[in-house]
Amino acid sequence: MITYDLRERGSEPIYVFLYKKIRDDILDGHIRPNEKLPSKRTFASNLNVGVNTVANAYDQLLSEGYLYSSEKRGYFATDMQKFHDIKINTSAPRPVLLEEEPDFFMDFRANRINLNNFPISTWNSCMRKAILDGGDNLYKTVPYNGIPQLRNAISSYLYRNKGMSVDPEFIFIGAGTEVLLRKIFELFDPGVGVAMEGIGHKTLAKQAHKLNIRINIIPGDDDGMDTKKLAKSDSSVCYVMPANRFPTGRVIPIKKRLEIFSWAYSDENRFIIEDDYDSEFRYSGRMILPMFAEDTKKRTIYMNTFSKTMVPSLRISYMILPEKLARVYKDTLGFYSCTVSSFEQFALAQFIESGAFERHISRMRNFYRKQRVAILKELLASPIAPKASIEEHNAGTHFLLKIKTHKTKEDIYKEGISKDLHISFFSDYIVEDTDKPGFVTLVINYAAIVPDKIPEVVKRLNEIF
Amino acid sequence: MITYDLRERGSEPIYVFLYKKIRDDILDGHIRPNEKLPSKRTFASNLNVGVNTVANAYDQLLSEGYLYSSEKRGYFATDMQKFHDIKINTSAPRPVLLEEEPDFFMDFRANRINLNNFPISTWNSCMRKAILDGGDNLYKTVPYNGIPQLRNAISSYLYRNKGMSVDPEFIFIGAGTEVLLRKIFELFDPGVGVAMEGIGHKTLAKQAHKLNIRINIIPGDDDGMDTKKLAKSDSSVCYVMPANRFPTGRVIPIKKRLEIFSWAYSDENRFIIEDDYDSEFRYSGRMILPMFAEDTKKRTIYMNTFSKTMVPSLRISYMILPEKLARVYKDTLGFYSCTVSSFEQFALAQFIESGAFERHISRMRNFYRKQRVAILKELLASPIAPKASIEEHNAGTHFLLKIKTHKTKEDIYKEGISKDLHISFFSDYIVEDTDKPGFVTLVINYAAIVPDKIPEVVKRLNEIF
Numbered sequence: 001m002i003t004y005d006l007r008e009r010g011s012e013p014i015y016v017f018l019y020k021k022i023r024d025d026i027l028d029g030h031i032r033p034n035e036k037l038p039s040k041r042t043f044a045s046n047l048n049v050g051v052n053t054v055a056n057a058y059d060q061l062l063s064e065g066y067l068y069s070s071e072k073r074g075y076f077a078t079d080m081q082k083f084h085d086i087k088i089n090t091s092a093p094r095p096v097l098l099e100e101e102p103d104f105f106m107d108f109r110a111n112r113i114n115l116n117n118f119p120i121s122t123w124n125s126c127m128r129k130a131i132l133d134g135g136d137n138l139y140k141t142v143p144y145n146g147i148p149q150l151r152n153a154i155s156s157y158l159y160r161n162k163g164m165s166v167d168p169e170f171i172f173i174g175a176g177t178e179v180l181l182r183k184i185f186e187l188f189d190p191g192v193g194v195a196m197e198g199i200g201h202k203t204l205a206k207q208a209h210k211l212n213i214r215i216n217i218i219p220g221d222d223d224g225m226d227t228k229k230l231a232k233s234d235s236s237v238c239y240v241m242p243a244n245r246f247p248t249g250r251v252i253p254i255k256k257r258l259e260i261f262s263w264a265y266s267d268e269n270r271f272i273i274e275d276d277y278d279s280e281f282r283y284s285g286r287m288i289l290p291m292f293a294e295d296t297k298k299r300t301i302y303m304n305t306f307s308k309t310m311v312p313s314l315r316i317s318y319m320i321l322p323e324k325l326a327r328v329y330k331d332t333l334g335f336y337s338c339t340v341s342s343f344e345q346f347a348l349a350q351f352i353e354s355g356a357f358e359r360h361i362s363r364m365r366n367f368y369r370k371q372r373v374a375i376l377k378e379l380l381a382s383p384i385a386p387k388a389s390i391e392e393h394n395a396g397t398h399f400l401l402k403i404k405t406h407k408t409k410e411d412i413y414k415e416g417i418s419k420d421l422h423i424s425f426f427s428d429y430i431v432e433d434t435d436k437p438g439f440v441t442l443v444i445n446y447a448a449i450v451p452d453k454i455p456e457v458v459k460r461l462n463e464i465f
Numbered sequence: 466m467i468t469y470d471l472r473e474r475g476s477e478p479i480y481v482f483l484y485k486k487i488r489d490d491i492l493d494g495h496i497r498p499n500e501k502l503p504s505k506r507t508f509a510s511n512l513n514v515g516v517n518t519v520a521n522a523y524d525q526l527l528s529e530g531y532l533y534s535s536e537k538r539g540y541f542a543t544d545m546q547k548f549h550d551i552k553i554n555t556s557a558p559r560p561v562l563l564e565e566e567p568d569f570f571m572d573f574r575a576n577r578i579n580l581n582n583f584p585i586s587t588w589n590s591c592m593r594k595a596i597l598d599g600g601d602n603l604y605k606t607v608p609y610n611g612i613p614q615l616r617n618a619i620s621s622y623l624y625r626n627k628g629m630s631v632d633p634e635f636i637f638i639g640a641g642t643e644v645l646l647r648k649i650f651e652l653f654d655p656g657v658g659v660a661m662e663g664i665g666h667k668t669l670a671k672q673a674h675k676l677n678i679r680i681n682i683i684p685g686d687d688d689g690m691d692t693k694k695l696a697k698s699d700s701s702v703c704y705v706m707p708a709n710r711f712p713t714g715r716v717i718p719i720k721k722r723l724e725i726f727s728w729a730y731s732d733e734n735r736f737i738i739e740d741d742y743d744s745e746f747r748y749s750g751r752m753i754l755p756m757f758a759e760d761t762k763k764r765t766i767y768m769n770t771f772s773k774t775m776v777p778s779l780r781i782s783y784m785i786l787p788e789k790l791a792r793v794y795k796d797t798l799g800f801y802s803c804t805v806s807s808f809e810q811f812a813l814a815q816f817i818e819s820g821a822f823e824r825h826i827s828r829m830r831n832f833y834r835k836q837r838v839a840i841l842k843e844l845l846a847s848p849i850a851p852k853a854s855i856e857e858h859n860a861g862t863h864f865l866l867k868i869k870t871h872k873t874k875e876d877i878y879k880e881g882i883s884k885d886l887h888i889s890f891f892s893d894y895i896v897e898d899t900d901k902p903g904f905v906t907l908v909i910n911y912a913a914i915v916p917d918k919i920p921e922v923v924k925r926l927n928e929i930f
Contacts, residue, residue, distance in 0.1 A: 016751060028871055060751055064753060064754075065718020066719050078718075086726050087761045088760070092628050092629055093630045094630065095624055095631050096632065097620060098613040098617055102850075131593070138585075138776075139776040140777070140778055141574075141778065142780070144515070152562040152563055156562070163556060165557030165560045166557065167556045175806075176802050178801055179640070179644065186503065186672070186675045209655055209677075210655065212555040212675060212677060254530040254543065255543055256530070258545055258548040258551050261548075262551050286481055286505060289555070293554055295553070296474050296553060309607075310605075313604050313806055313808065314801065315804055315806045316805050316806070339641055339644060340780060340806075341781070341805075341806070343809065419906075434649070437528020
């Protein structure tokens with residue numbers, strides 16, 4: 001009869017030790033297929049343990065299927081002979097944990113910001129207030145489109161700052177623009193045509209077949225896409241950034257907007273996606289009216305994110321659906337959980353309602369305006385100036401720097417890393433590389449540059465070129 | 466020449482008032498297409514305002530395309546005649562805000578929990594600690610797969626509690642299981658076959674064509690799916706809940722597990738998705754070893770969520786990818802931002818590392834065990850007992866209650882609402898309704914029931930049937 005030396009068990013409970021021993025003996029064939037196990041009583045008395053201890057071990061083995069029982073006949077080992085070539089693990093080594101990675105001296109990537117500018121203490125007090133005032137509400141299931149408090153706060157903000165009249169019922173909160181875009185595309189038939197400006201949106205284009213969409217790249221000019229080509233493109237959705245076209249920061253002018261509305265209005269199944277990312281950062285004039293606000297026939301889906309205006313670690317974006325699509329969403333996708341925890345929704349609602357968000361935007365606009373001037377001045381005074389040209393339109397937090405060079409992008413990237421700079425190329429963001437031989441275009445995102453570091457950053461850039 | 470009465474402007478800045486007036490006059494044709502506007506100087510002196518004020522209005526109109534300028538000739542109204550039938554809004558009414566919705570006396574839906582059991586003050590202090598200790602780290606861009614602190618904490622938890630050895634590099638944090646499942650499916654070719662037990666997973670099946678997968682429903686028996694049928698089903702992915710099969714709470718026994726491993730190991734492109742949702746709540750024996758831990762050939766994708774073990778308002782789930790798939794993810798999907806804000810990742814890491822998470826799980830297990838006994842006892846002693854049968858297997862936080870009735874589901878649902886109960890039907894979760902005529906099966910999720918309310922909840926259920 002099977003027996004085990006209980007002294008081997010260390011600090012484990014006896015029943016767990018017995019369970020493991022029997023399991024391993026069954027797996028490796030020491031207990032033969034269909035072999036009868038000793039009765040609980042006999043086994044317990046043999047091992048000098050309580051019957052319950054053996055019963056617990058047997059129960060676990062039964063529930064996992066290592067044993068089967070037959071009424072009045074007892075317990076038997078499961079026959080797993082035909083799987084003798086399948087090895088399984090029954091224990092695991094301790095895993096190795098991660099170490100933290102260091103930061104770059106300067107990281108030009110678009111989703112970086114300078115943390116010194118964020119009103120951390122105000123945000124912290126909004127988070128504390130959410131904890132104190134939220135009570136049970138913090139821990140309840142979040143409505144599929146976000147908590148009402150945040151949707152109300154966003155609606156009021158949009159009315160005050162962008163001239164938009166938005167029913168909070170049609171606002172949808174999500175963990176990033178990408179999460180929301182997926183939901184939008186699910187509202188359309190698989191394979192729906194999505195029109196985009198010539199410059200493209202690399203990540204969307206790359207994932208198009210996974211997102212069940214066809215991307216139609218529409219060529220255009222300085223004012224935006226050629227709407228004659230748009231009309232011919234078999235698209236039902238037109239994706240635009242009217243306030244701040246990527247990457248140039250140009251605005252879509254009223255005539256082109258009317259052309260796009262005309263395209264959408266001529267078929268009841270056509271919609272416009274207005275991505276208003278970065279539109280808060282314009283350095284001249286007043287804010288540009290979103291197409292959503294101009295649209296009289298409710299064909300515009302509006303999207304924006306707080307990751308850019310607040311901090312990149314805050315994953316909160318929102319979209320506004322036209323009533324017709326909002327109803328479809330509720331009926332067909334309303335079963336999906338909201339992707340943002342309610343706590344951060346409460347804190348953000350608090351931040352907006354208290355006026356802190358608008359103060360922050362206004363402070364950041366001033367900061368970025370100065371930052372832009374300072375880095376442009378430093379660049380233009382540096383040896384790089386004669387072989388470089390700059391494209392920017394008084395908006396956003398980046399500009400393009402086109403440099404005459406025979407170095408490859410790979411070499412430039414490596415040299416950057418060796419100088420502790422994370423270089424970002426324009427070609428990383430667009431569908432087709434537009435650089436002519438002998439030229440390379442960098443994206444200079446100055447949102448992340450600490451003012452004191454500007455001379456050193458420009459010096460290191462100069463060393464590369 | 467155009468002129469405006471500045472007294473109409475109210476509290477608006479003069480340049481904004483001028484901008485709007487000119488814009489509206491161009492849109493409605495009061496200023497004719499291609500009409501020359503007065504020079505800035507003349508207009509300013511006419512209106513008795515500064516030249517800069519007019520310049521600001523003209524600049525805004527220029528940047529939005531209402532005006533165009535011609536060198537040395539001046540400013541002209543854009544010709545938009547061909548769009549005379551397209552109306553756009555230039556201002557918006559104040560939106561109406563939402564009111565809060567009331568709670569139900571009892572809500573049986575699966576994503577509800579009883580908030581009294583959550584250690585709110587401990588969680589609040591973890592959130593406060595995250596705010597205090599996190600510093601700049603809180604506001605930095607989150608790595609695509611989550612912050613290292615949380616991935617380390619999860620790895621250690623899984624080692625201590627589930628016998629899993631997990632490299633934190635292969636852990637991916639996401640805002641809910643659904644977000645992560647989408648990412649998993651993107652790692653496979655569009656149209657990949659996903660096998661599922663006969664009972665199905667209604668939301669997945671409903672969305673299959675949007676997710677670019679084919680769902681293959683595999684019939685089976687009490688032990689799980691028929692693996693012969695699995696092998697014939699042209700599936701590359703097999704979705705299982707080995708520790709707590711929905712909805713019965715049964716475990717997949719070792720023999721069936723070996724069959725599934727054997728299926729996966731016989732083709733290098735086959736993978737298992739192990740959804741370990743709810744596995745923490747077993748009321749007898751020790752925790753069931755996940756298939757991920759048993760798997761010697763790294764073919765198992767493991768998934769779990771904190772929404773169930775913590776609170777539903779916390780949208781944090783995670784998955785563990787086999788090394789091969791983790792590399793594919795990094796190369797092809799690594800550009801996607803992590804969908805969970807870093808703040809809550811820090812707080813959760815703190816909650817796990819401090820031991821609070823394990824204490825909470827253990828307390829909840831005891832609470833649910835008692836809750837289960839209490840509600841079963843109350844139901845069995847009530848008039849409903851003779852016409853009802855119960856299916857449950859000592860696990861999870863719900864059981865099935867099959868009731869003999871001739872009422873329709875619609876009527877039962879409405880009567881529930883009138884009694885302030887949100888009834889949940891088994892058929893809401895499965896692909897095909899299994900209820901025979903004259904019977905209806907309810908899902909009784911007892912996680913959300915406050916102990917004091919049990920008699921009243923059972924009384925109201927009895928009144929319906």
